[in-house]
Amino acid sequence: MVQYPFCALLMLSLLIFLATIPNAFFTQACLTTGYLRADAYQTRCPGVEAIVFAGVEQAVADDPRMAASLLRLHFHDCFVNGCDASVLLDDTLTFEGEKTAAPNLNSLRGFEVIDAIKSELEFACPETVSCADILAIAARDSVVLSGGPTWQVLMGRRDSLFANKGLANKNIPAPNSDVATLVSKFQNVGLSQKDMVALSGGHTIGKARCSTFSTRLKGSSSSDSPGLDKDFLASLQQLCSEFDNNNMTLAELDFVTPATFDNQYYTNLLSGEGLLASDQALVAEDGIATRNLVETYAEDPQAFFEDFKTSMVKMGSLKPLTGKSGQIRHNCRIMN
Structure with a gap:
């Protein structure tokens, strides 16, 4: 008969015990010990x-x-x-x-x-x-x-x-931020310069009010709005002057494929057709590193998609409340 040391027997018993614990226990454990996981609701709310x-x-x-x-x-x-x-x-x-x-x-x-x-x-x-x-x-x-x-x-x-x-x-970040400010604000919350450029690609869908880029429209040429294409500037000036409603008129962030999530946003920047000053700043002279990333994403949509996904997961994991911190609100607008 094989003789097992006491510690080995203890370890074997522990392993057998753990194997009998339902998966629900581990799901709950991860919810109460500070971990985020893809299957956190697998047993409690699978739908x-x-x-x-x-x-x-x-x-x-x-x-x-x-x-x-x-x-x-x-x-x-x-x-x-x-x-x-x-x-x-x-x-x-x-x-x-x-x-x-x-x-x-x-x-x-x-x-x-x-x-x-x-x-x-x-x-x-x-x-x-x-x-x-x-x-x-x-x-x-x-x-x-x-x-x-x-x-x-x-x-x-x-x-x-x-x-x-x-x-x-x-x-x-404000819509008129320069590259240095953008990088600083992203780094302050734990995101890198690469995350900033990738996440900025979210502007490939959506709209912005004229009030968010009104300072770019006051010049008579693209020299007054650095990096902005002259014809694009003229089209924005016309759009935003058509209606006198306190600059509430909406413009497409990506005028080429406005409702499609793709890499057209980066192509627009390289053509001088970024709607917001903070967008166009990514390819300005003081943003050489960010311009290189813009060029990569404009040439390779898959590279953009992969980096965007990675950065979204990273952003979504910023300082989450887990365990017994915070609460599960019954109504998202008010505390329980």
């Missing part, structure tokens, strides 16, 4: 991604611009204390919500879409799926529905108990 996709699909069918709006909503959330759904909170007696911050006021859209999806999930899986995870999944689905790539969304986030208007004003 979560299908429910979110159906909600996003309907919203985009009703309003194609909503795809870009939901992608932007996730971006603006993650840049303020991480991806914690703080951007969805309304004002309270103790704090001002981020919705009224300068980069968000009268600009962010899609709150009612998230509300509708949350309602469906509360019916299917009460008190289970966080608003922060809904934002992350909806952003991915918006890209897919626009013809872009898909990726596995890591889940298990919890929702914040407060919002930070001041930090939203400080952290979210």
Whole structure:
């Protein structure tokens, strides 16, 4: 008879015990010990991604611009204390919500879409799926529905108990930012220069109000608006002067393929047809490194897709609340 040392017997018993524990235990363990994972809701809400996709699909069918709006909503959330759904909170007696911050006021859209999806999930899986995870999944689905790539969304986030208007004003890049400012703001939240250029490609869908690039329109030639193509400048001046409505007229961020998630955005930059100053800055003389990335993405759409997916997962993993931090909100607009 083979004699096993006591420690070996103890280890063998432990392995046998672990093998008998249901997968649900490990799923819950990952949710309570600070990990994000693709199958976080596999046992507790297996239909979560299908429910979110159906909600996003309907919203985009009703309003194609909503795809870009939901992608932007996730971006603006993650840049303020991480991806914690703080951007969805309304004002309270103790704090001002981020919705009224300068980069968000009268600009962010899609709150009612998230509300509708949350309602469906509360019916299917009460008190289970966080608003922060809904934002992350909806952003991915918006890209897919626009013809872009898909990726596995890591889940298990919890929702914040407060919002930070001041930090939203400080952290979210402005549409007139130069390369140095863009790089700094991305690095401040844990994203690289490469992430910044790849994620800027999200501007291949969506629209922007004339007020966000009005300073570029005051010149009489492209020399007054560095890097901007002369004919493109003239077309923008005409568009934004046609209606006197406080610069609320909308222009396509990518006028060539405005509703398709592709690499045309980068081709536009190289042609001097970037709508926002922060877009065109990526190929300016002081942005040689960023220009090299723009050229790569313009030439190789697959390289853009791969880097965009990687950067979206990285951004979605910024400072998530997990374990017992935060809460799972019943209503994304207010705390429980």
